[in-house]
Amino acid sequence: MDNAKKTVLIVEDDEFLRSLTAKRLEKENYAIEVAVDGENAISVLDTLKPDIILLDLLLPGKDGFEVLKKIRSTETVKTVPVVIFSNLGQKEDIEKAKALGVDDFLIKANFTLDDVVAKINKLTGK
Amino acid sequence: MESPERISLLELSKMPVNPLVFWGVITVALVVVMALILNSIGVITGVYWLILVPVVAYLVVMGLFIFYLFKLYAERNRLMVEKIRREETKVGEFKKLNQDLEFYAKQLFDKDFELTLANKRLQNLEQAKSKFVSVTTHQLRTPLSAIKWTFHMLLGGSLGVVTDEQRNFLQKGYDSTQRIITIINDLLNVDYIEADKSDYNFLAVNLAELIDGIIFEFINIAESKKIKLSFIKPSNRLPSVVADPVKISMVLENLIDNALKYTPRDGRVTIDLSDARINSARPSLEVMVADTGIGVPAVEKDKLFHRFFRGSNAIRLEPDGTGLGLFIARDIVEKHGGEIWFESKDGEGTNFHFTLPIFK
Numbered sequence: 289m290d291n292a293k294k295t296v297l298i299v300e301d302d303e304f305l306r307s308l309t310a311k312r313l314e315k316e317n318y319a320i321e322v323a324v325d326g327e328n329a330i331s332v333l334d335t336l337k338p339d340i341i342l343l344d345l346l347l348p349g350k351d352g353f354e355v356l357k358k359i360r361s362t363e364t365v366k367t368v369p370v371v372i373f374s375n376l377g378q379k380e381d382i383e384k385a386k387a388l389g390v391d392d393f394l395i396k397a398n399f400t401l402d403d404v405v406a407k408i409n410k411l412t413g414k
Numbered sequence: 415m416e417s418p419e420r421i422s423l424l425e426l427s428k429m430p431v432n433p434l435v436f437w438g439v440i441t442v443a444l445v446v447v448m449a450l451i452l453n454s455i456g457v458i459t460g461v462y463w464l465i466l467v468p469v470v471a472y473l474v475v476m477g478l479f480i481f482y483l484f485k486l487y488a489e490r491n492r493l494m495v496e497k498i499r500r501e502e503t504k505v506g507e508f509k510k511l512n513q514d515l516e517f518y519a520k521q522l523f524d525k526d527f528e529l530t531l532a533n534k535r536l537q538n539l540e541q542a543k544s545k546f547v548s549v550t551t552h553q554l555r556t557p558l559s560a561i562k563w564t565f566h567m568l569l570g571g572s573l574g575v576v577t578d579e580q581r582n583f584l585q586k587g588y589d590s591t592q593r594i595i596t597i598i599n600d601l602l603n604v605d606y607i608e609a610d611k612s613d614y615n616f617l618a619v620n621l622a623e624l625i626d627g628i629i630f631e632f633i634n635i636a637e638s639k640k641i642k643l644s645f646i647k648p649s650n651r652l653p654s655v656v657a658d659p660v661k662i663s664m665v666l667e668n669l670i671d672n673a674l675k676y677t678p679r680d681g682r683v684t685i686d687l688s689d690a691r692i693n694s695a696r697p698s699l700e701v702m703v704a705d706t707g708i709g710v711p712a713v714e715k716d717k718l719f720h721r722f723f724r725g726s727n728a729i730r731l732e733p734d735g736t737g738l739g740l741f742i743a744r745d746i747v748e749k750h751g752g753e754i755w756f757e758s759k760d761g762e763g764t765n766f767h768f769t770l771p772i773f774k
Contacts, residue, residue, distance in 0.1 A: 379613030396559035
């Protein structure tokens with residue numbers, strides 16, 4: 289494995305879910321950056337280019353769709369893979385996200401963190 | 415309506431003709447007899463009676479005829495008056511009917527208005543319900559995810575070594591959380607069906623491959639109950655069906671899950687895929703999920719696909735469950751243009767069948 293750790297940006301407003309996800313991914317030897325809402329995520333991305341972004345949709349203020357739009361139109365981070373990780377999971381939401389250019393869409397309740405790890409490993413080529 | 419002229423002619427034709435003829439003949443006969451008597455006693459003689467008899471006879475007959483005509487006119491007038499009176503009563507009745515009609519039409523209009531309003535209210539209510547279900551279920555899924563992941567991490571030993579006893583309890587916690595999530599997903603699906611939000615994505619699907627994949631998910635559960643789970647594929651290659659693979663997977667998972675749940679240890683669950691192109695009106699493939707389980711009580715057969723319905727024997731065996739699975743399954747199969755049915759013997763097993771058309 290390359291010695292530089294891959295970086296995951298977790299955008300999640302629920303503190304407990306955020307810490308669980310971070311804990312699980314740290315065990316997989318990822319470097320973790322977190323953002324607690326949409327605004328926060330956008331400002332973090334001003335200075336950081338993560339290897340993958342795990343993005344919640346229901347966020348206070350700017351929601352996940354807006355963050356996604358911003359990511360895809362920002363030169364420095366437009367190619368970073370984005371996985372939506374949300375409990376919104378109706379067809380409309382999935383299609384809207386796909387149209388905006390997400391790499392995958394996971395519904396939190398229907399998956400475990402192991403599934404998330406597997407997905408992230410795959411997308412970061414680990 | 416008949417005109418008065420036609421009525422009079424009609425009535426005329428019905429009038430007895432006999433009096434005219436009768437009185438005519440009698441009068442002529444009397445005049446002749448009188449003339450003969452007068453002649454024989456010598457009061458009149460010669461040519462007088464020859465003139466007198468026809469003139470008197472003619473006058474009498476004419477008089478009678480005129481009298482008779484007057485009678486006919488009188489009769490005609492009487493009939494006409496009667497007729498008019500009858501028509502007048504009818505007109506009165508019509509007027510009354512018309513008033514009633516107007517009254518009922520107005521009532522109908524009012525009712526229609528009320529119903530439209532009520533319908534609007536119901537639609538709003540339905541929307542509110544849909545919104546409520548959608549919001550609450552999404553909100554519920556967040557904390558449930560947290561609980562599920564925690565159990566999962568503990569079970570996986572990522573937070574320290576757990577003893578077998580602890581693992582046992584953690585597993586139960588995990589399973590219960592998973593059950594709630596399944597119930598919530600079912601509720602969301604039903605809300606989707608009822609709000610008629612169409613979200614189908616039809617593709618050409620190889621049903622045999624799809625079934626293979628789903629059976630794989632159930633191998634562990636079947637083994638733990640010592641149930642023989644098998645899939646009988648047809649020997650020849652079958653065409654694809656036009657289907658939404660995600661939805662059809664839901665149907666199959668539901669049927670297989672039910673079959674495994676309600677079949678006692680050492681039983682059998684058999685999935686059979688067959689060609690139903692020959693004996694059906696629409697070219698389709700047929701899937702059967704057969705079990706040797708508890709069956710469906712005969713009296714409950716009609717209700718099995720109803721929303722929230724669960725068989726009484728199924729509830730005894732497995733208290734948890736929403737009774738939504740088959741309701742959802744039927745909706746999905748029907749949206750594909752297929753059919754779903756079953757045959758069952760109480761205590762011996764149930765065979766579920768569904769068809770999927772090859773062409774949409």
